[in-house]
Amino acid sequence: xxxxxxxxxxxxxxxxxxxxxxxxxxxxxxxxxxxxxxxxxxxxxxxxxxxxxxxxxxxxxxxxxxxxxxxxxxxxxxxxxxxxxxxxxxxxxxxxxxxxxxxxxxxxxxxxxxxxxxxxxxxxxxxxxx
Numbered sequence: 001x002x003x004x005x006x007x008x009x010x011x012x013x014x015x016x017x018x019x020x021x022x023x024x025x026x027x028x029x030x031x032x033x034x035x036x037x038x039x040x041x042x043x044x045x046x047x048x049x050x051x052x053x054x055x056x057x058x059x060x061x062x063x064x065x066x067x068x069x070x071x072x073x074x075x076x077x078x079x080x081x082x083x084x085x086x087x088x089x090x091x092x093x094x095x096x097x098x099x100x101x102x103x104x105x106x107x108x109x110x111x112x113x114x115x116x117x118x119x120x121x122x123x124x125x126x127x128x129x130x
Contacts, residue, residue: 003069007036008076013084025084033077041074 011032017025033039040046048066082090 003066006069006073006076007038009080013080016084016086017089018086019089029081029084038073038077041070041077 009032013025013028013032015021015024015028030039033042048070049064050067051061052064054062
């Protein structure tokens with residue numbers, strides 16, 4: 001199965017996130033992600049399994065290539081989001097996890113794929129919907 005090509009976010013967010021423009025900024029972000037069918041990167045749906053369901057001949061797990069694709073696309077999204085935030089907000093951010101929680105976005109998009117860690121991507125989210 002061929003994976004789709006990664007989407008590199010070439011569309012700039014015209015209105016940077018400031019204290020005054022949260023709702024307009026969020027509307028631009030969500031409209032773009034819906035239009036590109038990438039909303040699943042924020043809402044946590046369809047997170048692929050991190051590892052393939054079998055071991056190799058040396059009894060080692062193999063990272064799922066679909067998960068790697070998902071992770072790379074999520075990281076491009078994170079970079080695009082960070083570039084859309086005003087410097088006054090960026091300097092106030094304690095961490096990206098806090099920022100994503102503030103926007104009501106699951107933290108699973110920050111999951112780091114590495115061998116030997118058998119935790120699923122979707123379980124790394126500590127954010128719960130209210």
